[in-house]
Amino acid sequence: MFFKKLLVFGLVSCSFTMYGQDYFPANAGVKSKNQNYTVFTNATIHTTPTETIKKGTLVVQDGKVVSVGKSSSYAQNAIVVDLNGKHVYPSFVDIYTNFGIAKPKRAGGSGRASQYDNSREGGYWNDHIMSEQDGYQDFTYDSKKASEYLEAGFGVVATHQHDGIARGTGALIALNNDGNTANRVIEDRLGQYFSFDKSVTSRQSYPSSKMGATALLRQLQHDLDWYEKGNIDTKDLSLEALSRNKGLPQFFEGDGLYDDLRIDKLGDQFGIDYVIVAGGDEYKRIGEVKAMNRKMILPLKFPDAYDMENPYAAEYVALSDMKHWNQAPTNPKALQDAGVTFALTTFSHKSPKDFKDHLMKAIKYGLSKERALEALTTIPATMIGKSGELGVLKSGAWANFMITSGEVFEKDTELYEHWIQGNKTVIKDMNTVNIDGVYTMNIDGAAYELEIKNSTEKVKASLKKGTEDVKSEFSYSDEWVTVTFPQNEGKFVRLVARASADGLSGKAILADGSEKNFTSTKKALAKSDDKDDKKEEDKPLTVMPLTFPNMAFGFETRPTQQDILITNATVWTNEAEGILENTDVLIKDGKISAVGKNLSARGAMVVDGTGKHVTSGIIDEHSHIAAFAINESGHNSTAEVRMSDVVNPDDSDIYRNLAGGVTAIQLLHGSANPIGGQSAVMKLKWGASINELVISDKKFIKFALGENVKQANWNSFSRFPQTRMGVEQVFVDYFTRGKEYEAKKKSGQPYRMDEEMETIVDILNMDRLISCHSYVQSEINMTMKVAEQFGFHINTFTHILEGYKVADKMAEHGVGGSTFSDWWAYKYEVNDAIPYNAAIMHRAGVTVAINSDDGEMSRRLNQEAAKIHKYGGISEEDAWKMVTLNPAKLLHMDDRAGSLKPGKDGDVVIWTDHPLSIKARAEKTIIEGKVFFDMKKDEELRKTVQREKAQLTAMMLAEKNKGLQTQPAKKKEKQRMHCDTEQTLY
Structure with a gap:
């Protein structure tokens, strides 16, 4: 029956071949096409990853699998390949x-x-x-x-x-x-x-x-x-x-x-x-x-x-x-x-x-x-x-398969042949007999020992006469061994022998030309190396535990929300109550539940705050930490790009900021262009996912003025604008286009969805608020006037080092200022900066924040606030608000952060000392009732880092000692991101 099926299939194939033959001239001579079946028998055939046929038969014709199954009859003119003991797998x-x-x-x-x-x-x-x-x-x-x-x-x-x-x-x-x-x-x-x-x-x-x-x-x-x-x-x-x-x-x-x-x-x-x-x-x-x-x-x-x-x-x-x-x-x-x-x-x-x-x-x-x-x-x-055509050995599939010595993923398995579309590529001769071993033989009265290794691949052999090494020439092919070695000076002995499972037998052609039959006895090669390899393989693998994030100072388990009662502390409420002595703070269900004396809460973690200060978390209005990129500098407006697309939750600066009492930041785009990208306002939840970090309902965007924008600090002199007055025209142009876009969108006419223009429309409607990089008073005035011309106002001028010159106009416009405490002269346009800037703007009625714009300074913002108290005569409470409540106001999140008011998020810092003191350290930094930094836990984590590095170092040294490839130990420089940091996307 099987033969009849093959015959019918062959006739059908022939009819299609004749009908579909090409008519191009056969310039190379007579053309012929192999129509025969190739039949592979007695193999272990892995038809799919989960199906195996032992002693199976695979029938192939014309590049395709005809059939596969148990052994059966086949056409007499078929080419039969006996694969007894071998395996057949679909090609990868x-x-x-x-x-x-x-x-x-x-x-x-x-x-x-x-x-x-x-x-x-x-x-x-x-x-x-x-x-x-x-x-x-x-x-x-x-x-x-x-x-x-x-x-x-x-x-x-x-x-x-x-x-x-x-x-x-x-x-x-x-x-x-x-x-x-x-x-x-x-x-x-x-x-x-x-x-x-x-x-x-x-x-x-x-x-x-x-x-x-x-x-x-x-x-x-x-x-x-x-x-x-x-x-x-x-x-x-x-x-x-x-x-x-x-x-x-x-x-x-x-x-x-x-x-x-x-x-x-x-x-x-x-x-x-x-x-x-x-x-x-x-x-x-x-x-x-x-x-x-x-x-x-x-x-x-x-x-x-x-x-x-x-x-x-x-x-x-x-x-x-x-x-x-x-x-x-x-x-x-x-x-x-x-x-x-x-x-x-x-x-x-x-x-x-x-x-x-x-x-x-x-x-x-x-x-x-x-x-x-x-x-x-x-x-x-x-x-x-291509299911059913590739990766399987079933009727109709391409005849793509491997013939192996054993199971494909075993260490010693050899690939003999690889057939693709019915055509064979020989990788190793599968008829080559493994003759590895040590052969002892007597040649012309002398005892010799021939050791053969790796005979199925690149064979190696060595000959000894007694204990003396003998230089020899060796070859092995089609089960025949030839050995040539010197016997007397200038004369050689040649051995020609057939190899079998028992040994070698053949003829020795001696130096005088005579011939003698010889046989040998065989013993297996010593397996000491194999035993060592086996011991190595049997060793249990040591895989270091995952942490969140999976790096130094990562948590073995993510922080969990818990009720926390802090007792008998000095509490900076940032509310009308001011600073309260010997007061308790209760955090319940992730929120500030109560602030007062003699509070209690069943099941809460109790922290003795005696001699300590408790504040709301620091908020950095201008940050560039925790990002894979800062600037999209390709156009003069990139309103369509989003910092949330490049948040790096594994940036170690998150942990460092927590150690400095920072609980939230605005991750700002850089200052490469007048209209930059959309911000990401984030809670610094170390080890959490990006979605858990980003506060999605806070919509801000970065604008920029000055040297960076007109490209005095950049590598191009071809992009508009090239001057400060050109920056104004960019704003006017884009806001005009935004109004036209919105009008068309509202008209009901078809319109091309433009993500850049959608963002500009949001700005015009105050649905997305501007944080504007700024230095010089003329540009600050210009930007406020342009905004007023188009019916909205700027939310925040950041840097704003000449804010003291226009503080009255800023207050009238309703814009906040997020500035540095005392940065000065790091480029020409900040030469007029003074340390009294924040105090002057504050007294003019401007909401003032102190920001970092720097991954290192951001963890010492408490000390930056102290400088405002020192230089400007601002009260301690008002200075402290410049790194807590005021940035919360500028980010429109003061309804949930910035002060210790019942109902707000439980973003709390416990300080070891007065928070404006250089002695103060954040003992615990808590976000929404979860402890993300703890000084005692930090000490444990430091020891863990040291222990894990030592353990991994030992493993790597062992790798090198085994002769495995290594890479040089080199320092991985952490890139500190700033307003003008640029990346190249290749």
């Missing part, structure tokens, strides 16, 4: 490579003139959106690289151009070294690819930051919707392609955990099912990754240990980097245990050859072999819509 599939695609050439040119407009005809307004790019058009088959993939187990790869933010489509390639390009290309338009990285082929300046790239991708989706509705007469090739490829799988490459979350947020906003190319550190916040509910592609590039032999250099290595080395191999297991669907990729490896070692390490650290096989076969195939 890598769906994220740049195989066969040349790297793009970096755009030429440099200097101080930036490119602001696009340079392509017919494409999107931004050069870094290249969705019309077709990866297949740049594809050239690379047989050498294909062989590397084949040896690593991969039979099919998806490839695309890794350049740009919208990268276009890719292609699906079978690594068939015996085929031609037409046969190898399974799909010439596969997937649509995205990243946050600019194209190297263009010098267009926008975006210059990751928040800019994120905003650009949002606007791209709005523009696509506008275009698809037929509202643009001019054809846009980029938007055309983006629309055409919407139905394809959508792949988005990130660079780690926080890119994953950023991509997920974009996908949620626009309903796009992005497959995320992960960064390898998802284990750090696996709960948040699981909640994304997205498919992922996972690289397996694990970092090398650091070379810690030099104790001085070793001190520079951050605990977070040491822990990542230790914990990164657990990432696949963490995703597996969280139920995240993921495929594996060679992406990030220099060569596919490196892949198996990292995969075996992941398995050692808990990734199951079944899940690993799924992640290399059925899961990637499903992600690209």
